Amino acid sequence: MSLLGRNKELDRLLSVIRGPKDTALAVIGGHGVGKSALLSEIPTLSDYKTVFLGASAFESDWPLSGVTALLNAMDDPVLNRIADELLRDTAGSLDVPAISSMLLNGLHQRASSRTVIVIDDADQLDPGSQAVIGFLARRLSGTDIAMFVCLRDEAPDSPFSGLAVLHLQALSYSDTVRMLEAIPARHTTTAAAHAVAAATRGNPLAAVELYARLLERHAEGK
Numbered sequence: 001m002s003l004l005g006r007n008k009e010l011d012r013l014l015s016v017i018r019g020p021k022d023t024a025l026a027v028i029g030g031h032g033v034g035k036s037a038l039l040s041e042i043p044t045l046s047d048y049k050t051v052f053l054g055a056s057a058f059e060s061d062w063p064l065s066g067v068t069a070l071l072n073a074m075d076d077p078v079l080n081r082i083a084d085e086l087l088r089d090t091a092g093s094l095d096v097p098a099i100s101s102m103l104l105n106g107l108h109q110r111a112s113s114r115t116v117i118v119i120d121d122a123d124q125l126d127p128g129s130q131a132v133i134g135f136l137a138r139r140l141s142g143t144d145i146a147m148f149v150c151l152r153d154e155a156p157d158s159p160f161s162g163l164a165v166l167h168l169q170a171l172s173y174s175d176t177v178r179m180l181e182a183i184p185a186r187h188t189t190t191a192a193a194h195a196v197a198a199a200t201r202g203n204p205l206a207a208v209e210l211y212a213r214l215l216e217r218h219a220e221g222k
């Protein structure tokens with residue numbers, strides 16, 4: 001499905017990808033507002049290597065599973081050595097500050113070209129990974145990395161506080177209607193799309209789900 005009504009937001013993402021002003025951006029928005037849909041456009045915005053970490057890639061109750069998944073996905077020789085060191089540390093002697101500074105050094109030593117890191121649902125990572133990645137995200141200048149983290153809430157004590165923020169707003173009424181009309185269906189009515197757009201006030205997830213329910217009922221002759 002093509003992304004509707006997010007041109008300003010895509011420009012903002014592109015300015016972070018190109019740098020040099022902001023190196024990390026927190027994309028914040030409520031359930032279903034379209035964060036994942038927006039982030040999934042990032043690979044199309046540049047030719048840089050993009051490393052994508054989605055919620056299914058880590059386990060939030062497994063210490064440092066987020067950092068480990070990120071390092072695996074980056075697949076960089078310098079970072080792989082650090083990942084091995086983390087794996088060997090079964091005694092848990094490496095704490096969050098030690099791991100953070102090791103990784104920051106690693107990012108500076110990395111020889112690879114510009115890389116874009118995208119972490120969807122970053123607030124669902126295990127707490128240690130949130131702390132490490134938040135630390136790194138605030139210190140990326142000079143590393144040739146652009147990072148996006150996606151969050152549902154903006155908590156003042158969040159490990160990601162202090163980053164530049166893009167608050168994702170609801171879609172406009174007309175973009176919601178256009179989004180619904182683009183969904184392939186046997187029977188659609190413009191009136192139904194308008195009714196759903198009004199009722200769901202620009203929340204794309206709510207609109208898509210309600211519209212699907214209406215089409216189902218319609219097909220049943222109700």
Ligand SMILES: Nc1ncnc2c1ncn2[C@@H]1O[C@H](COP(=O)(O)OP(=O)(O)OP(=O)(O)O)[C@@H](O)[C@H]1O
Pocket residue numbers: 001002003004005006029030031032033034035036037038152171179204205208
């Ligand atoms: N701008 C848009 N244009 C077209 N479709 C969209 C747009 N934004 C969201 N959608 C669609 O709406 C649905 C919900 O969007 P998405 O999953 O991106 O929300 P989310 O903010 O990531 O939700 P969650 O908080 O649950 O992770 C998806 O089916 C998505 O494809």
Ligand SMILES: [Mg+2]
Pocket residue numbers: 035036037120
């Ligand atoms: Mg999402």
